[in-house]
Amino acid sequence: MSTSHFQERSVPAAQDGLSPASPSVGSASRGANALSSRITSVLSASYADLEIRDVLETLDARGIRNTAETRRQIRLDVQKEVIQCNGEIVKDFGAVAEQLKRIGTAISSLNKYCADMRGHIAAANRETGPVLEEATSLMTQKKQIETKQQILDAFNTHFTISEAESTILTSTAEPVNEEFFQTLTRVKRIHHDCQVLLGTEDQRLGLEVLEKSSRQLNTAFQKLYRWIQREFKDLDLENPQINASVRRSLRVLAERPSLFQSCLDFFAEAREHILSDSFYAALTGSSSEAQHIATKPIEFHAHDPLRYVGDMLAWAHSATVSEREALEVLFISEGDEIKRSIQAGLESEPWLRSEENDEIFDGRKALNQLVSRDLTGVARLLRQRTEQVIQSHEDATLAYKIANLIGFYKSTFTKLLGAASEVLEVFTALEGSAMRQFRGNMRDHVAAVQGEIAVAPADLSTPDFFEDALQMLKALAKSYDTSIATADDQENAFQSVLTEALDPFLAGCETLYKGLPKPNSDIFAINCLLAARAVLSPYSFAGDRVREMEDTMGEHTARLVEYQHQYFTYTSGLNSLLEALSDISDSPETLKAIPTLEAFKPEALINSSQQLDEFLPSALIDAVENIKHLRNRKMVQDITEEAARQFCEDFEFVESKILAVDDLLYGEDESEEEPPLGIRDMFPRTSGEIRVLLS
Structure with a gap:
């Protein structure tokens, strides 16, 4: 399309009625330059531009063909469409302007109404301002009052108790039950928390609450103290299930150490009377109360002093064990609760603390002391009866048996109640009294026997x-x-x-x-x-x-052995030979002198040999007869055998000297056909023969 457009545009340029031989050369030159610029502009244009592409697409959408007529009308058509569009826009803006006028009128009306409203509001504000201020003040006061009411309710809930609770706590007509302990715990907490009130600027309220709670606590502890005393009067320690409320009451009362100690003193006194009556009933079979004694009275065996004393001690031991077990349930089963309560009480009453003893409360020690105090009456009666038995008998053996029996129970009570128990003093005194009686009776008996000693029995028994x-x-x-x-x-x-x-x-x-x-x-x-x-x-x-x-x-x-040995030597005749050889040594000179001794001369030596032969057959029997009164047969045999052994050693000594002399004098001379008679020939017995005969 563009190509045809350029072609069509170029034709009129050459045929625009101007001949080439136009005299205006400058015009032609400018036209050529314009065309060149046009072509250059067209050629330099980028047809890839989006706007050009959109324009071409618009032309294609309208179905416009590229003709001379179309090219002449297109600008006019476009301008017409633009004018029409602008007219429509102006028409639309006219409607908008009309609407804006109406809006302006409405806005003016609204502004007027707003001004009127502001006037009314200002008037209303002027009229309601005081009321609102008063309402705000009342609301603030309401919030403050509600806060104070909450504080008051909290204070009453925490720091005060009701009349019913006060009655439960202080009235003696009300029982000591769970409600009493709960109320007491609450009042103790109130008393403790008063420290918070005392720390404020205004301490009056704290002082009042503290004073009131103190009175309530004192009254409550007095009530608890009297209640425990009444319970102690009827308390059955034989019952293994002792009232738990009594144990709890004692633990709570321990917070007042003075009342607690007074209560223990009362209890000890009551138990002392009860145990004393029971012991007297066991002794005599009668009692101040109507009781049935199932066993025979202890005094029924008074004719047997040892059994009588043993029965009394056994009863005291049994009663002590039962008392300790029962009181252990009361005072020890709660662990260290009583100790902690007493410590708390001493902190609140520091003037009761003793400086001598740093130990606040030892449950075992206190238990032993309490049991000892309970047994005071029993120990006193036991001491009287036992001393009567000791003093009324002169048998030393009986006194010593009683002393040992008392010593045995003393060691038992020491393990049971501790070495510091006062009851042990009674046992110590009784044991000392029995031992004194034993020594006195023994000395009397010895004095009586010494006057009867005359001579020993004939049989030496x-x-x-x-x-x-x-x-x-x-x-x-x-x-x-x-x-x-x-x-x-x-x-x-x-x-x-x-x-x-x-x-x-x-x-x-x-x-x-x-x-x-x-x-x-x-x-x-x-x-x-x-x-x-x-x-x-x-x-x-x-x-x-x-x-x-x-x-x-x-x-x-040893002396009997020596006596028997001397009997052997003197009776056998060996003693003379031993005496003669006492100064002879082993030297040849002294040995050669033996034949010249009086005891070794032929006649005397032959007599000694004959005396030995007569002695040996009955030597042991005769020796045993010497000590036959000795009661131990084995000792008789051992003494005799030892004496015979020593005798054999003496004989061996004599024999060795005789052999030595014979060897010295006659052993070297072998020229003679008949050697002279030697000492050995005159005393032929050998040590072997002696040992056989005396074995």
């Missing part, structure tokens, strides 16, 4: 007074062994018994021993020591004394 003493000692040792004395002090404690019950009688036997000839004196001493050792050897606590006796018996045994 233990005297009757010593047998009786050993029987008594046996009973004392058995009693001491069953008393389970302290292991560290067993021997020392029993040593005093040996001093009183054995040593004086051994001294009496020693007096008899000194009046007897040998060997009867040593036999008698050994018999007495053997009897004493047989009594004491089963008991480990008498080990030192048994070893002392064995050492003493060893000394007497």
Whole structure:
């Protein structure tokens, strides 16, 4: 299309009525330049431009053909369309302008109305302003009053109790139950929280609440104190299910240490009377109260002093165990609650704290002290009855058995109540009284026996007074062994018994021993020591004394061996030979002098040999006969065998000297057909033969 357009435009240019030979050369030149510029412009145009492409697409959409007529009309048509569009726009803007006029009129009307409204509002504000200010003030006051009401309600809820709760807390007509403890806990919290009120600028309210809560607490604790006292009067400690409220009440009352201690004193006094009555009922079978005694009264066995005292001590022990178990439920089952309560009470009442003892409260120690106080009456009655038994009997063995029995129960009560218990003083006094009675009775008995000591028995057996003493000692040792004395002090404690019950009688036997000839004196001493050792050897606590006796018996045994040895040497005739050889050494010079000795001359040596032969057949029997009164057969055999062994050694010594002399004098001279008669020929017995005959 463009090509045709350029073609059509170029034709009229050449045929525009101007001849080529136009005289106007400058015009032609300018036309050529315009055309060239036109062509250059067309050629330089970018047909890839979006606007040109949109124009061409618009022309194609209109279906316009590229003709001369179209090219002439297109500009006019376009301008016409533009004018029409502009007319429509102007028409539309006229409608808009009309609407804007109407809007302006409406706006003016609205502005007028707004001005009127502002006037009315300002008038209304002027009229309602005071009312609004007053309403705002009232609302603020309402909020403040509501806040104060909330504070007051919170204060009343936390710092005050109702009349009903006050009645429960302070009225003695109301029971001590869960509500009482809950109310008491709340009042204690109020009393504690008053510190917050006292920290404010106005302390009047805090002081008033503190004073009121203090009065309520004091009244409540007094009520609790009286209630516990009433409960203690009817409290059955034999019941394993002791009222839990009593335990709780004691724990709470501990916050007032003075009331708590007063309550314990009251309880101890009440329990002392009850246990004393029970002990008296057990003793006599009668009581101030109507009771049925299922068992026989303890005094029914008063004829048996040891059983009588044992029954009383057993009853006291049983009562102590029961009392401790029951009170342990009351005071220890809550753990350290009572200790913490007493500590809190001492913090609120610091003037009650003792500077001497830093320990606030020891539950076990307090329990032991309370049980000891409960047993005061029983211990007093027990001491009276036991001392009557001790003083009314002169049997030393009985007094010592009673002392051991008391010592046994003393150690038991020490483990049960502790070493600081006051009850132990009673046992210590009774044990000391029984031991004094034992020593006094023993000294009287020894004094009586000393006047009866005359001579030892003919058979050298233990005297009757010593047998009786050993029987008594046996009973004392058995009693001491069953008393389970302290292991560290067993021997020392029993040593005093040996001093009183054995040593004086051994001294009496020693007096008899000194009046007897040998060997009867040593036999008698050994018999007495053997009897004493047989009594004491089963008991480990008498080990030192048994070893002392064995050492003493060893000394007497050695003297008996020496006596038997001398019997062998003198009776056999060997003694003269031993005396003759006492100064002879092993040198040849002294050995050659032996034949010249009086005892080794032929006649004397032959007599000694004959005397030895007569002695040997019955030597052992005769020797045993010398100590036949010794009660221990084995000792008789051992002593005789030891004496025979020493005799054999002496004979070997004599034999060795005889052989040495014969070898020295006759062994070197072998020229003679008949050698002279040697010492050995005159004393032919050998040591081997002696050992066989004396074995």
